[in-house]
Amino acid sequence: MKKSRLYPFERNRYFYGKLLTVRDFESEQKYFNDKRRLLNRLLYGSGVLSGMQVVAVDDKTISVEMGVAIDYIGREIVIPSPVTLKLSMIEGFMNNEYKKNVYLCVAYDEKGKEPVHSVGNSSIRNDEVSEYNRVLESYRLFIVEEAPAPASFEFVQLLENVATIYEDANVRITQRMPKYVNAGEVVEVKLVVEKTLQTPRIALQFDYEAQGFAPLGSDKNKVTFAEPGNAQETEYTVSYHVKAPQAAGGMAELAVPNRAAKLTIGDAVIPLDTNAKHVVEVLEEPVTDRILKDWHERSLEQAVDGSSDQSICLAKIGLLQMGPTYMIEKVDRVPFGEYIESTALLQRLGQSGRSAALNRFYATARTYDLEFDAKPTLDVQYHPDRNEFGFDLGIPRPQHLYDEIATGTMEVALESIGKTGGFFFSRGKKNYVSDEIRHGLGEGQVTVVVGLEEIDHSLSLEKDAAKKKVYYGQSDVFKGTEHEPDIPNVSLGTLVYPEKGTFRIGMKLQGETETTASVIAVRWWAFKSLGAAKAGASAMEDDRLESALAEAAASEQDK
Template sequence: MAVVKKSRLYPFERNRYFYGKLLTVRDFESEQKYVNDKRRLLNRLLYGSGVVSGMQVVPVDDKTISVEMGVAIDYIGREIVIPAPVTLKLSMIEGFTNNEYKKNVYLCVNYDEKGKEPVHSVGNSAVRSDEVSEYNRVLESYRLSIVEEAPAPSSFEFVRLMENVVIVYQDDNVRITQRMPKYVNAGEVAEVRLVVEKTLQTPRIAFDFEYEAKGFIPLGPEGNSVSFREAGDANETEFVLVYNVKAPEETGVAALLRIPSQKAKLTIGDEIIPIDANASHSIDVVKEPVAERILKDWHERSLEQAVEGSADQSICLAKISLLQMGPTYMIEKVDRVPFGEYIENASLLQRLGQSSRGAALHKFFASAEAHDLEYDAKPALDVTYHPDRNAFDFKLGIPRPQPLYDEIATGTMEVALESIGKTGGFFFSRGKKNFISNEISHGLGDGQVTVVVGLEENESSLAAERNGSGKRVYYGQSDVFKGTEFEPDIPNVSLGSIVYPEKGTFRIGMKLQGETETTASVIAVRWWAFKSLSGAAPAIDSRLAEAIAQAAAGRE
């Protein structure tokens, strides 16, 4: 069944009926053509082209896909209907070749017509001796096909109207494009997107370049340097790197952004790939809002530009990523409608426009975070603008205040006692009168510190209850208070410490001095660590003693 491939328009003609008119095949065909052509013209101009509903593509197994029922409109306004789900092996679809497996292929759908219900042609049999059959119906159907080359971004009308796209590099397995707005306003921050597309089995890609700008001002800490590195564990076939530039303050000029080939380095795996072409953007700086300028271009396009030249273009339903598995292949991933060929419902778009009216389109949003810098560093402010959501990200570096006093840390360590005999004598462990702690982190970092150690008496001890003094800490030899009202209810032990300056830790050593009656089952050791700003461990003097006393008073 022949299918018209061109969308050339003719003046619309209607059949004129009158009594006694002889109706021929031409008249009936003209009737159908009038209705179909007018509807298709309005479809194309009012709704555009793409998937209206359904047509989801899902993998069934390693070599098979299923396309769900759905509706689409092609690039000359013809309706494409898949009336029932269809399941096919990739090898059974037109256009699929078996000689290359490690690539991305694209599943497309096209309008197609098929003859249906063959019947005997009475009229033709009157003039021909052999039996002649004609189709009684024409089935408006569809045709699925595989395309192994991705369509150029500029082949889509909405891209041509809104974006300036250049191809930086392209081969059978890799395509690198750079995209930015076709128009910008004076002083506006424009987003530039570097899009890297590859097959799954292509080695990792790295791309570094320095762009040249005429009118544009580079933004960001890297200036005009751009560096892309593919994520090591990502099972992806498309990556987007975004950087920003600021448009000139003057309108009515064209700002230029260019990637010189000599300043670009592309690495695929371990191989350095030469860049032959100089990718270049020329962006118009306009006075009116960008949306108005795009609408102006839309309104001023000719009818031929709106309709002609798209008859053979397919609707891409899915990008299918294949992996080579020895002598065959397997489907690794399916991305639905990879080029955004959708037709949205007008009622839905109206409601979405009402919900966002006066909100996000006319407000700016900001997020901020702060981080510490060295006390002698200068404050730092890094600002990133996201024009797609009118958002600013502020990162503020604030110098830490210079410490006015030396650093002090404190803590406690508890040691369980084991009583033996009737005298209440004790050992740290049976038969052993020495105790060495594990390494303790004082939290002041590496460097020299001085550690002071004392025994802390519990508030519930007998001595504390007698004099009502509450918790006490004894430094040095506690037996000097024996026989006084300040006699501690703790063992008589000698204390020492070992400091590890490179590790920021220390140990506490304890040794029993004779036997002491005690009701305590656990003794608490209070330690203080002191570090000077100079990093040298100072001698224990009145300043250290005063600092410890002040800190102890603060804790209580």
């Protein structure tokens, strides 16, 4: 196999009296090598099979562990023993100051071994002639300063749609999105900006045009990237989301027209010559089924198509420039995911249900405080790379009055205990103690008043003022009157932690009470005297002053 071209296989036919020449023996080796490499290419693909870990030994030295890989035309690459090298000793390393990252690659290589005297050649030539007696299948480590183009990887060609917005010797801006989407799916679009460290700051702004896709987010169809002023990075990724059409069976388009884009490098405005465009097919069937169909329908030429000079990237090495020299900042292993997984492992993962788990959705939640009079907010973000929804919930803080009063509510669920009509707390106990509640008035002594809150939903909307009632003290004193509450008879108590700025509410049901309520709502008020707070602070300052004077006096006596 030469440059991954497929040639018909021919093997030697032996017969008595056949004259064997160099051509016959080379043909014998080529037959087995080409057939094995063809199967390697079709069955396994290309990438690291095992080992080849790259680690930083010191500021300027790396170590590559032993391992096995298959290159892009099916040849085996074997590193038989660990190798430790200084970056400056590796082929291709120039230590250019404008390079933040360099890429360590490995490629298949052959070397002659065991030179011997050639008897046959010496009969026709007067000078000494030597030939190598063995061919050592080896490897070559080298460094490249430019990251490979995303579309050069076979798996990217199957899974992603890559469009180039701008590219020159120092800058490459691409946009990536899935090649296929399902109807109604939320799709992540990634804008990737790659540059050299010497290149001035980059800013890009454009309005994309969508046919079928619906913009998501507050920015609608506007995308903005501005490199931070103090950044020392050479690669940035900006993500935004669009929603696929609800109807399957057609094509959806997302384009970045050059007339609607503005690219600035330093102070120069760079015109864009091309219009980047994605054409994505909207499917009804699962995307994985369509990708497998594309894989199975490849022609033989497409299947074995590769490049004999394409190498495998083992590591992205981040460099930190230190004046005229450098130091290794970090090492990222196999940055472009060039791995080959064992079929046995993939089978076990499939049996364990991991493949099914990829079709599930997951959720994470985060809360944050809002002003007491603000409306609660909910922001939802979808992360398609891990099938995860992120919920950010904004909750108003308890109300502060005159900087010394705070209020809030707490709800406790009730459960029926059968025909008796009584109610227990949700954990089956008559006593309940809340978690610590932060009142927001800071440290120090506070007074907490609690009461039971009742909302009458039978009243009309015009009587909002009478809809909510709060009962303080013993609510059973209203029993038998028109003000009798529809809430259980509960005794309340509080436990305050002055040094923490928190408190707990304790509740106890008094006997069995009939009620239609499913929860108990407790309204609390926290009071803090500003005068007391100032006095406490002044006392603390006095204590600190006395302590400092005592230490100074002790120090003078020691002298």
